[in-house]
Amino acid sequence: MFKKILKLFSYQPLVGGLEINDLNLRFAYIKKEKVFSASVKLEPETIKDGKIQNRQNFIKALSQLHSQIASYSRKKICVIATIPDNNVYAQIFNLPESAETQLEEAAKLNLQMISPIDFERAYSDWQAVGKSRENGLEILGAFIQSELIDELDDSLREAGFVPVAIEFSSLSLARLASELGEAVNPQNPFILFNVGANGLSFSLIKNSNLYFNHFVSWQSVYGNERRVAFESFKKLIVEEIKKVLNFSSTHWGHQTNAIFISSHGLIEEIAEIVSKNFSFNSQILTLKNFKNFERDWFLALGAALRGLMPRFQDSIISLSKIGTEKEFYKQQTAVFLKIWRNIALAFLMTVLIIFISADGFLAKIIGNLNNQFSVLTASQNQPDSSMAEFNRLQKEVADVNKEINLAVLAYESRLQRSELLENIKNKAGDDIVFKRISIQSPDSPIFINGLAQSEQKALEFKGRLVSDSRFSEIELPISKIIPSSAGVEFAISFKFR
Numbered sequence: 001m002f003k004k005i006l007k008l009f010s011y012q013p014l015v016g017g018l019e020i021n022d023l024n025l026r027f028a029y030i031k032k033e034k035v036f037s038a039s040v041k042l043e044p045e046t047i048k049d050g051k052i053q054n055r056q057n058f059i060k061a062l063s064q065l066h067s068q069i070a071s072y073s074r075k076k077i078c079v080i081a082t083i084p085d086n087n088v089y090a091q092i093f094n095l096p097e098s099a100e101t102q103l104e105e106a107a108k109l110n111l112q113m114i115s116p117i118d119f120e121r122a123y124s125d126w127q128a129v130g131k132s133r134e135n136g137l138e139i140l141g142a143f144i145q146s147e148l149i150d151e152l153d154d155s156l157r158e159a160g161f162v163p164v165a166i167e168f169s170s171l172s173l174a175r176l177a178s179e180l181g182e183a184v185n186p187q188n189p190f191i192l193f194n195v196g197a198n199g200l201s202f203s204l205i206k207n208s209n210l211y212f213n214h215f216v217s218w219q220s221v222y223g224n225e226r227r228v229a230f231e232s233f234k235k236l237i238v239e240e241i242k243k244v245l246n247f248s249s250t251h252w253g254h255q256t257n258a259i260f261i262s263s264h265g266l267i268e269e270i271a272e273i274v275s276k277n278f279s280f281n282s283q284i285l286t287l288k289n290f291k292n293f294e295r296d297w298f299l300a301l302g303a304a305l306r307g308l309m310p311r312f313q314d315s316i317i318s319l320s321k322i323g324t325e326k327e328f329y330k331q332q333t334a335v336f337l338k339i340w341r342n343i344a345l346a347f348l349m350t351v352l353i354i355f356i357s358a359d360g361f362l363a364k365i366i367g368n369l370n371n372q373f374s375v376l377t378a379s380q381n382q383p384d385s386s387m388a389e390f391n392r393l394q395k396e397v398a399d400v401n402k403e404i405n406l407a408v409l410a411y412e413s414r415l416q417r418s419e420l421l422e423n424i425k426n427k428a429g430d431d432i433v434f435k436r437i438s439i440q441s442p443d444s445p446i447f448i449n450g451l452a453q454s455e456q457k458a459l460e461f462k463g464r465l466v467s468d469s470r471f472s473e474i475e476l477p478i479s480k481i482i483p484s485s486a487g488v489e490f491a492i493s494f495k496f497r
Contacts, residue, residue, distance in 0.1 A: 015164055016069075017172070017303025018079040020152070021197040022047045025065050027079070028300040030308060035290055037297060038068040049219050050086035050198060052151050062159030073160060080303040081156065081166045084198040085215035088144050088168040088319070089116045092129070092211055095137040103128070103137070104483060111141050123149050125317045129209035140210060142168065142317045153321050165306065165318035169196065170203045170213040172302030177260060178208035179305060182286045189256045191244060192285070195263035195270060196299070200237070202244040204256070212251070214244050230269075237270065238277050245278075260285040264296050315485055369393060420496050424448070427464045431457040435489075445473065445493045453487040462492060470497050 016029030016036075028037045046057040069077055093114055099106040107126045112119050123146050130138035149166060156163050173194055178186045186208040194201040199217035203210055221236060222228055241259075248256050259278075261271050262285040274282040287293065293301060306316060372393055420439070424446075428434065431452060438447040452458040462476040473495045480491040 013076075013078050015078045015080060015307030017300045017305070017307055018081045018161065019169075019172075019297075019300040019303065020047070020081060020083050021169075021299075022050070022084070023197045024296075025061055026297055026300040027065055027069060028297060028304045030301075030304050033289070035293065035301065035304070036069075037300070038065055040065045040068075049217055050084040051148060052155065055151065055155060059155050059159050062155060062161065066160045070160070075160065076162050077160060078162045078164050078307075079156070080172075080306045081152070081161075081163045082169055082172040082299050082303040083152070083166060083319075084196070085168050085170055085201050085213060086198055086217050087148055088142055088213075090140060090142045090168070090170070090210070090213045091116075093139050093141060094135045095139060097131075097136050100137060107139055107141070110139070111143075114141065115143050117143055117145060121146050123319050123321060125319060127209075127315060127317050129211060130207055138211075140317065142319060144168075144319050146321070149319055149321050163320055164311070165314065165316070166320045167303065167306070167317060168213075168319070169194070169299050170201055170210055170215075171317060172299045172306075173201075173262065174203055174205050174208075174210045174302075175305055176287070176298055176302035177262075177285055178205065180287045180289055181260065182288045183283060184260060184285075188258065189248075190258040190260060191241075191248070191256055193241070193259055193261045193270075193274070194298075195261075195266070197264065200240055202240060204244070204248055212244075212247060214240065214247070216240055234273050237273050241274065241278065257281055258283070262295055262298055267295065312484070312486070369396065420446075423468075423470065423496075427468065428461060432461050443495075445495055447491065447493050449489070449491050451484070451486060451489055455481050455488050458488055458490040458492075465492075465494055471495065472497055 014029060014031070016027055019026040022042070024039055024041055026037070026039045028035055040061045042061050043054070043057050046052070046054045046061065052058050063073075066073065066075075066077060091114060093110050095103070095106050095110065111124045111126060115122060115124065122143050124141060124143045126139050126141045128137060129140045132138065152166070153163055170192075173192060177184050177192055184190065186205075189204065189206045192201075192203040192205055194203075199215060199220075201216075202214040204212040216236070245256075257280045259274060259280060259282045261267065261274060261282065263270050267284055271282060271284050285295075285298070290301065306314065421437070424437070428450070433451040434448060435451060436447075436449040450458070450461075452461065458476065458481055462474060465471045465474050471494045474492070475494070476490065476492045482489045
């Protein structure tokens with residue numbers, strides 16, 4: 001029972017995986033080892049080479065998908081969106097071990113230096129993938145033109161989806177293969193070969209992390225041709241695998257000895273092409289769990305696996321626009337406050353009913369005692385036994401009045417505490433998310449652990465408290481401001497006059 005209550009108060013919205021390609025939208029989420037899925041086929045030319053060509057048709061398709069998932073249209077559905085590799089640039093770079101103390105700053109500086117596109121017009125992110133004596137820290141960086149993400153982000157929100165993170169297909173499939181791939185040993189490097197709706201994708205996987213991605217779009221090879229000769233397709237596969245093997249040999253010092261194949265169709269034929277032309281071990285990618293799950297859904301399922309992670313632990317590359325993660329925490333906070341608001345209202349209603357009932361009961365008792373008191377006052381000249389009875393009743397009246405005063409004080413204390421929390425909430429505004437508020441007594445300091453978008457936002461919150469004469473002894477140590485993936489975490493204390 002305690003775990004259920006704790007889970008309710010630390011509510012985590014459901015996060016599913018949403019695959020977006022030129023032909024389809026596929027949504028999947030995992031709950032209790034079961035997968036719920038929904039899909040919509042896109043109208044021709046809605047998306048081409050991973051770029052939205054017809055925004056109206058795209059939003060229409062997203063709305064149709066939303067109606068399959070949620071019972072009402074205004075419900076916000078949180079998703080890890082996985083987009084084609086077409087327009088994403090991924091690259092490994094190295095940092096010395098000494099940079100580990102300032103890894104965030106060093107990684108961002110290197111992203112600016114190696115960006116293959118105008119950094120001012122790009123969204124980028126990074127994640128640590130390895131560490132070696134020779135190369136130091138190994139970092140995977142990814143880049144995409146910001147205008148592509150802006151249009152995608154706006155369309156998703158208009159249709160009722162909240163993009164918690166946006167990643168590219170190779171990341172989703174690498175996660176799926178490393179975590180659920182049957183016969184996959186994450187400790188050994190391997191090639192992940194995927195034939196998808198947008199083209200051929202080759203990924204080098206090492207220690208469960210993506211190290212290199214090579215993508216060949218159908219458009220770049222065949223243009224607008226609708227039919228492709230099988231021999232041409234076969235030749236393309238062989239040539240591209242050779243390129244990836246050469247890269248692997250050059251950068252890792254040896255060729256990988258395993259390749260896992262995933263495809264929407266012709267899986268047996270593709271596996272045969274690879275096995276006949278190359279001597280290393282080639283296998284069709286199958287899953288340990290969800291064995292009956294179709295390969296068409298592998299990317300959505302890989303994104304859904306990321307959705308199972310607690311948000312504060314998710315440090316994987318996300319190409320989302322600035323503020324996406326903040327909105328997720330804002331939504332979570334809104335749900336949390338709504339729960340506590342309902343609890344507070346229910347509690348206050350219960351207290352009000354108790355006070356009304358107690359008031360009537362006590363009024364009746366006091367009336368009876370007053371009648372008895374009047375009788376005793378009229379008979380003060382009677383024997384001492386009557387005076388003793390009078391004193392006893394008078395003491396009972398005093399005790400009842402004392403209990404009434406204590407109840408009134410308790411109720412007023414509740415009102416003061418509610419007023420205090422409301423004042424703190426107003427000072428925080430939309431920039432601050434409270435993770436924990438500790439109030440032991442009216443005379444003790446109030447401690448708050450929170451999350452802010454930046455150090456400046458945390459200091460501005462402190463400033464708003466300082467400017468209010470109702471708060472005193474306000475302390476926000478710099479050492480308590482700690483960077484995190486969503487901004488900064490901080491701890492502040494103060495007293496309420």
